[in-house]
Amino acid sequence: MNNKILEVKNLCFSYENFSLNNLNISLKKGTFVGIIGPNGAGKSTTLNLIAKLLKPKSGKIILFGKDIRKLNRLEIAKLISFVRQDFNPAFEFKVKDIVEMGGYHKSRSFFSNCEDLTKIKESLKIVGLENFENRSFSTLSGGEQRRALIARSLYQETPIILVDELTAHLDISHSIKIVEILKQLTKFGKSVLAAFHNINIAAKYCDYIYALKNGKIIFEGIPKNVIYKENIQQLYETEVEILPHPTKNYPIVIF
Numbered sequence: 001m002n003n004k005i006l007e008v009k010n011l012c013f014s015y016e017n018f019s020l021n022n023l024n025i026s027l028k029k030g031t032f033v034g035i036i037g038p039n040g041a042g043k044s045t046t047l048n049l050i051a052k053l054l055k056p057k058s059g060k061i062i063l064f065g066k067d068i069r070k071l072n073r074l075e076i077a078k079l080i081s082f083v084r085q086d087f088n089p090a091f092e093f094k095v096k097d098i099v100e101m102g103g104y105h106k107s108r109s110f111f112s113n114c115e116d117l118t119k120i121k122e123s124l125k126i127v128g129l130e131n132f133e134n135r136s137f138s139t140l141s142g143g144e145q146r147r148a149l150i151a152r153s154l155y156q157e158t159p160i161i162l163v164d165e166l167t168a169h170l171d172i173s174h175s176i177k178i179v180e181i182l183k184q185l186t187k188f189g190k191s192v193l194a195a196f197h198n199i200n201i202a203a204k205y206c207d208y209i210y211a212l213k214n215g216k217i218i219f220e221g222i223p224k225n226v227i228y229k230e231n232i233q234q235l236y237e238t239e240v241e242i243l244p245h246p247t248k249n250y251p252i253v254i255f
């Protein structure tokens with residue numbers, strides 16, 4: 001049986017000065033997959049294409065066996081939640097309103113009910129933002145905003161969670177906490193595809209990694225098989241050393 005819930009096949013896309021070439025990416029149920037690579041490699045563009053926020057030049061994106069070109073926004077919102085890098089709401093929203101936006105695909109009426117509010121509070125509690133529901137989103141710190149957006153994604157209750165730069169704005173403790181929450185969700189059958197700058201977090205938590213450079217995948221595989229000196233130096237064009245973790249089965253990159 002094909003247990004790939006997301007398949008990106010020979011995907012090509014171009015901006016004026018940048019192109020993604022022939023990308024092939026897949027995501028299996030219950031896995032945590034990372035996209036690593038330097039600034040401008042095309043990580044956000046890839047995630048935006050998968051979320052159908054951009055239109056490919058050629059190639060296909062298959063979501064649960066269906067070509068996403070045939071799925072409307074509401075159908076995609078039931079399957080994919082997307083924590084984007086750039087989120088600047090144009091109006092003053094309370095944190096609970098931001099989280100509630102994740103539920104528009106399942107709303108039965110325009111007004112939220114007690115059950116919705118309980119779930120919103122639960123999602124906020126998971127990311128450590130208990131009692132933040134009535135705060136104005138714009139007054140939150142960068143890291144708190146990021147966690148509120150992850151709460152929105154949890155509230156959306158989709159089988160696939162896309163996260164652009166998973167640890168952006170998060171201190172090390174919150175980075176680990178959020179990654180562990182998402183990792184835990186994969187144990188319950190959710191699937192995560194996340195772009196990472198923190199390669200050591202990616203190495204520790206990802207089941208599989210795609211390394212993107214100049215719009216091309218230059219290597220892919222299980223972290224312990226692909227995170228070695230030559231690969232990482234080629235990817236980031238900088239000197240590194242790689243050590244095995246003293247007790248766990250993953251590599252550590254020292255820049």
Ligand SMILES: Nc1ncnc2c1ncn2[C@@H]1O[C@H](COP(=O)(O)OP(=O)(O)OP(=O)(O)O)[C@@H](O)[C@H]1O
Nearest residue numbers: 015016017018037038039040041042043044045046
């Ligand atoms: N709307 C746009 N119009 C033109 N070029 C764009 C646009 N958005 C992104 N680009 C360019 O596409 C390339 C890939 O950008 P992208 O944001 O996908 O990279 P990234 O790997 O996510 O980078 P970062 O790690 O810096 O977030 C970059 O050169 C960027 O300048």
